[in-house]
Amino acid sequence: MSTAPDLLFRTLADPTRRAIFERLCREGEQTVGALTALSGVSQPAVSKHLGALKLAGLVRDRHEGRQTHYSAQPGALNPLIDWTSQMAGFWQNRLDALDDLLKRMDQ
């Protein structure tokens, strides 16, 4: 089945990487330099994280001169939403089944 959530979970599991993504969501497009400034890690580390985010489809990059602008791609979160609601759905189904059972026993 869908291996999509796997990449998303793995990519978002790292705190510094998720922080970068959150920042892009909050504040919109940012250059690598700007992201590095507040990330607490070195510039190559940030570049690697951005590469991972891009691989997961979570960000887009746009080259402009010698700087690269990154922006969040929130549609990529959809598989996460799907997965979560699916889990919640299974839960609900079993609740419903239990409910049915109880009703039948009640008769």
Added chain:
Amino acid sequence: MSTAPDLLFRTLADPTRRAIFERLCREGEQTVGALTALSGVSQPAVSKHLGALKLAGLVRDRHEGRQTHYSAQPGALNPLIDWTSQMAGFWQNRLDALDDLLKRMDQ
């Protein structure tokens, strides 16, 4: 800030661990033995995963004689839902702001 999503993402990032959780969501309560049977890894590995899931609040355990039954605790997914909709919200806000800007420019 909420460190809740962090533990959730980290815990759900591992495929076998997430598979165990999915199975508990789908099929309800299961013993360690039953989970081990289809997990593809050893019983101690499953126990460790269940420990991690429990630590994250994703499962509950119930002891009955010599076996332990585990069940999903889907409410624990709420921080994940919150985080996701927050990200989507930021995105939407920036879209709205852009929309406003365009409208003002249009006048």
Added chain:
DNA sequence: GGAATCCATAACCAGCAAGTTATGGGTTAA
């Protein structure tokens, strides 16, 4: 009581992933 079963923990191993420094390519500025 003794054997078998279920599970958790301990101890250990190997691989990966996130960090670092070093470097280089491309771009702007002097």
Added chain:
DNA sequence: TTAACCCATAACTTGCTGGTTATGGATTCC
């Protein structure tokens, strides 16, 4: 053209984590 800047990649180190086997405690069955 040279210098400075921005970013990406390479090479390397290290710590964590997911896996294993070994073991033991608790429980059930004979």
